[in-house]
Amino acid sequence: MTCAACAVSVESTLKNTPGVSDASVNYANQSASVQFNPKVVTPEGLQTALRSVGYDMVVDAEDPQQVQQEAQQKSYEALKKRTIWAALLSIPIVLIGMFFMDLVPFGNYIMMALAAPVVFGLGRTYFVNACKQARHGKANMDTLVALSTGIAFLFSAFTTIYPQFWLNRGQHPHVYFEAAAVIIAFISLGKLLEERAKSNTSSAIKKLMGLQPETVRLIDGDTERDIPIANVRVGDRLLVRPGERIPVDGTVQSGASFIDESMISGEPMPVEKTADVPVFAGTINQKGSFQFRADKVGSDTVLARIIRTVQEAQGSKAPVQRLVDKIAGIFVPVVLGIALLTFAGWLLLGGDNALTTALLTSVTVMIIACPCALGLATPTAIMVGVGKGAENNILIKDAESLELGYRVNAVVLDKTGTITEGKPVVTDLHWLVSEGEQNRLASILYALEGQSEHPLANAVTEYLKRSDVSSVAINRFESVTGHGVTAEYERETYVIGNRQLIDRQGVSLHEDVEKQVDGLYKSAKTVVFFANQRQLLAVIAIADPVKATSRQAVETLQRRGITVYMLTGDNTQTAAAVASQVGIPQYRAEVLPADKAAFVQELQAQGNVVAMVGDGINDSQALAQADVSIAMGKGSDIAMDVAKMTLITSDLTSVPKALQLSRKTVQTIRQNLFWAFIYNLIGIPIAAGVLYPAFGFLLNPMIAGAAMALSSVSVVSNSLRLRSIRF
Known part of the structure; x- marks a missing residue:
């Protein structure tokens, strides 16, 4: 399926197949959910029905996802080759038609020879699909491309072979080979960009x-x-x-x-x-x-x-191109109707040159209604928007996130790795001995933690390593499950672990140390105690620090009227401390992956457009459920694959930048669609000859071709304005 209208056609075909009670087609992941009576229709019967309208489905394969991916990759590579060849062959056609028409002998024949393989060879799929759609009373972008390029080519071929037809009637024999070829090249490029954006939809599931x-x-x-x-x-x-x-x-x-x-x-x-x-x-x-x-x-x-939830939610959304294809489905019969009415009207009322005028005006209507600008409206804006995002460490997977991002009014942030650094570090090391003793004891501490399997031990060893502490040889190392470790050095026993371990050693804490430890606990830090048999030697605090820019990012979002929430699987005390540091009043602690997805769904049920920002596999369900999903670039591959946006940097201030980029890009797409249609709304009536009764003016087909080109230039130029966005 190459466009959202294709998904509509497939769904309609399946629903109208005898024996099918319901069908739902998922354009994003190229799949269909079909309820059918196997006594009436088989999967092979469904496949035959789809093939009749130009599509296909995977049946009885050991690995259907692999077969589907191979077919999509093969189709993408073929489209890529067709696009490149169409562009290469179009260049000399444009050069001859625009600049060397009077200099090149047999210029029309050369252009026809170059344009024929572009239109009917490289653009063959547009004609084949248009015919299959027409047989079932349907129309999409392929229909519009086939009609405009086909008529432009056939009209030009007739003029090339029989120029006297126009010369005898006092008309110059214009040709439009360059328009036909360039339309194929541009529309193929647009489809190629769209296919590339969709190419990795199933990699997250794999x-x-x-x-x-x-x-x-x-x-x-x-x-x-x-x-x-x-x-x-x-x-x-x-x-x-x-x-x-x-x-x-x-x-x-x-x-x-x-x-x-x-x-x-x-x-x-x-x-x-x-x-x-x-x-x-x-x-x-x-x-x-x-x-x-x-x-x-x-x-x-x-x-x-998790896999099932991601699979269902990931493909449940449609790209922005759906709007364009819906409009194209209405636009095609309207343009055809206008062209036929124009031909009939001038044939009846055109006087001596009725046939000539009727043919020229109807062809002019078809040429000026060329969908080139319509095909470029979305992809060019997306290309520039994606490029601008990349310059600011924002990787955008497809148009969907750009379409919805500007409407976001609720942002859900994961804590670990998103708001915080995602790596435990030593924040405090308070020695309770003299400075002269600290170096010797630090070496013993380094040796103890170096042999410990506890994950917090790595944070301590990394901290001591930065202070150039050397290790010593310790004896009788023992891991006390759930509490810490003990060992001997120079006939003295040392322990490092939690409060229960040093209590078992009979080591008590002075009142001022107790207050200090309580303060660390309230700051949501994990406290580790280092002691020997007689006294407490040091208190170590370990935490996952909040990123320096997290508070700024939250404040920026809140200033724009966006409500910010924080979700974490951590305990309530830690969650409260982190939320307080960054200024988030709404938070939930001790949540599992399914709880995160359910919370996003709850916000959506309240009418919110939700953006989820996370970095871990545990966030993938919520990312898939959210309207806009944003992954931190230093997070898991799964989170980045599910998310529609990935922040290369771990800087959370890129989130408000991404939402602002979305708003600007959507504005540009809307402006492009406006310019793509305004030429038709103004140009088609003029091409049909509405100004002739009052002013005696008929639009020349060459001017119509120029107007078509101008509409494309307007769209591309407007898209390029996105480069000047300032965040």
Whole structure:
């Protein structure tokens, strides 16, 4: 399907097929959902019905998505070649027709020879599709292209072969080969740009599916064996080794480890998993090994539900070109009707030159109604808008986000990686010993954390590394599950971990230290304690810092009347602290991916146009559900694939810039469509001869061709004005 009108044609054809009770066609992901009676019609019957109107569908394929993608890629490559050749052949035609008509011998014949393969060879698909549409009483952009180029070429060919027909009637034999060829080249370019924008619609689904391993390690009694993931059954006992992905949802039976669940919670800190704790498909095991019981498999896992939601929401929206195709569907019969009325009117009332005038005026109507400007109106604005966005670190996937962005009145921000940096760092290190002791103890601390598997240990070692702290050799290192680590150095025991660990060591906190720790907790920081057997040595605070520009971005959005919300899988205390720092009064904490998507849906139900900004796999459902989806460039591939906009920078101030760019681009598209039609609204009546009774003026077809060209120039020039936007 090459345009939104194609989706309408496919849907109409399917619905009118005997045995089909309902059909819904998804233009964005090139799919259809069909309810049919298999006793009346088979999938092959549906395929035959679609082929009769110039389309096709994948039937009985092992990997239908792969077959569809290969067909789309093949079609794109063919269109690309046709566009390039059409442009190359059109250039000499334009040069001869505009500048060397009187200098080149047999110029008309040369132009005809060059234009014929462009119009009827490279542009053949427009004529084939137009004929198939016509057989079913339908019309789209292909119809308009085929009519205008076909009539212009045939008229010019007649004039070239039989110029005396016009000379005998006192008319100059004008030809319009350049117009016919250039129309094919420009319209093909527009379709190529649109196809490129849609080319990656299914890559997000493929990457999500890739999060599941193909095989799993099954524990069968005393033996272990690898089996395909499709063979896993509820209740199976599975083994997960370090670095592997969890294959299905389940519950830990034995062993322990830390698991990166950022795809589910969005939080960067891996979660400790011990006996009876749930695990989820697609999450990544870190250093430990464990066995777990499969509780949910196949389509019941959290990952499968994310895939299903993204698949349904991603393709449920239509691009801005739908409006153009709808107008074209009405515009074609109107122009045809006007041309026929013009021919009939002049044939009856034209006097001595009735036939000549009738033919010239009707052809002039068809030429001035050329859809070139209409075909350029959207793609040129999008091209310039996308280029301007790229200059400002905003990558735009397609026209849909540009169409809706200016209407956004609610922005939902993920916390981790969007508002915050997304990486835990040490914010405070308070030593409770003399300066002379600090260097020696820092080396011991570095050694302890260097051997720890806890994710927060990396933040401490990175912090100490920047201070050129060297490590020491420690003895009897032991990890205390859920609390921290202990080790010996020079016959003294040292511990680093949470409050429970140092309490077990019998180390107490002075009153002033207690106040200091309480202040850190209220700032939503994780506190780690370093102590020996006798006293507390240091207090370390770790947090995910808020980006420097986050507050500015939120304030800019709020000044424009946009309500800003924050969602996070983190705890309420942390969420409240971050929301307060950036000035967001509306926030929700401890939300899962499905909760984020539901919240977006809730805002939409209230009549809001919602933009979702996120960076993780856990945001993909909400991104797919949102009207405008924006991914942070340093986030996950899945988030960037689902989102219609990606911010190359992690700077949140690019969000208001993106919405402003949307508003300017939509304004330009509307202006382009206005200019594309104003020539027709003014030019078609003049071409038909309405001024002749009062002023004796008939529009020359050559002037009509110039007006057509001027409309295209106006559209392109207006689009180029987007380059001057100042954010």
